[in-house]
Structure formats: structure tokens, C-alpha cells
Amino acid sequence: MARPSKYSAEFRSDAIALWRASAGRRTFKDVAADLNVNPETLRTWVRDADGALAGGPAPRETHSEVAWLRAENARLLKAEKEWQLEREILRRAAQYFAKEMK
Structure with a gap:
């Protein structure tokens, strides 16, 4: 050691x-x-x-740092899924209104 x-x-x-x-x-x-x-x-x-x-x-990280990093990673992954869903909704809305304009 x-x-x-x-x-x-x-x-x-x-x-x-x-x-x-x-x-x-x-x-x-x-x-x-x-x-x-x-x-x-x-x-x-x-x-x-x-x-x-x-x-x-x-x-090397301590146990508390590893736990914090895992929690932060989970929070960020959840936020990313929400952003992807919002982006998909906006994309579909843009397509809908683009068809309506034609």
C-alpha cells in the first residue's frame, strides 16, 4: 500500500x-x-x-462520488428522454402545419 x-x-x-x-x-x-x-x-x-x-x-473516486455520479447520470438521461420527446412533438407539429400551408 x-x-x-x-x-x-x-x-x-x-x-x-x-x-x-x-x-x-x-x-x-x-x-x-x-x-x-x-x-x-x-x-x-x-x-x-x-x-x-x-x-x-x-x-479513483470515493463511494459517495460514485453514488453522486450515478444519480446525476440518471437525472441527465431522464432529461434527455424528455427533450427527445419534445423535439419529436415539435417535428410532427411542424410537418402538420407545413402540409396545411400547401
């Missing part, structure tokens, strides 16, 4: 944002020295964040 990180998620995201803001002008080593972290640690954080943005492996 891996030991927990001594850096908070907020610190990591701030470090990634700092590196991205200075990308091209400063190296991982320079930014990491300012933050007192290992340059490879910072590089790993940035690579993991880029992978998550590119559809890479997502971090």
Missing part, C-alpha cells in the same frame, strides 16, 4: 498552475526549487494532470 502524500491536492494543483503559467520561461527544476519539492515530483504531477485532461486514467 502506498503511503499518503505529504502534499495536499490544493498544493499540487497550485504547483501545476504555477509551472504552466511559467512554461517556456522556467524549467521544472526552477519551479520545483521555489516550491521546495523534487523536480521529478512536479513533473509527475503535471504529466498526471495532462493525462487526466487527455482522457487518461482517472483518479
Whole structure:
């Protein structure tokens, strides 16, 4: 089992944002020295964040997050069905009135 990180998620995201803001002008080593972290640690954080943005492996969700995501997904699917039904009704109404205009 891996030991927990001594850096908070907020610190990591701030470090990634700092590196991205200075990308091209400063190296991982320079930014990491300012933050007192290992340059490879910072590089790993940035690579993991880029992978998550590119559809890479997502971090593991907690049970409550998974339950919330499932509930939200069900709500969105129900709303989509309602929108599809409304769209079909409007399509049929448009066809009806188009025939009546001819």
C-alpha cells in the first residue's frame, strides 16, 4: 500500500498552475526549487494532470462520488428522454402545419 502524500491536492494543483503559467520561461527544476519539492515530483504531477485532461486514467473516486455520479447520470438521461420527446412533438407539429400551408 502506498503511503499518503505529504502534499495536499490544493498544493499540487497550485504547483501545476504555477509551472504552466511559467512554461517556456522556467524549467521544472526552477519551479520545483521555489516550491521546495523534487523536480521529478512536479513533473509527475503535471504529466498526471495532462493525462487526466487527455482522457487518461482517472483518479479513483470515493463511494459517495460514485453514488453522486450515478444519480446525476440518471437525472441527465431522464432529461434527455424528455427533450427527445419534445423535439419529436415539435417535428410532427411542424410537418402538420407545413402540409396545411400547401
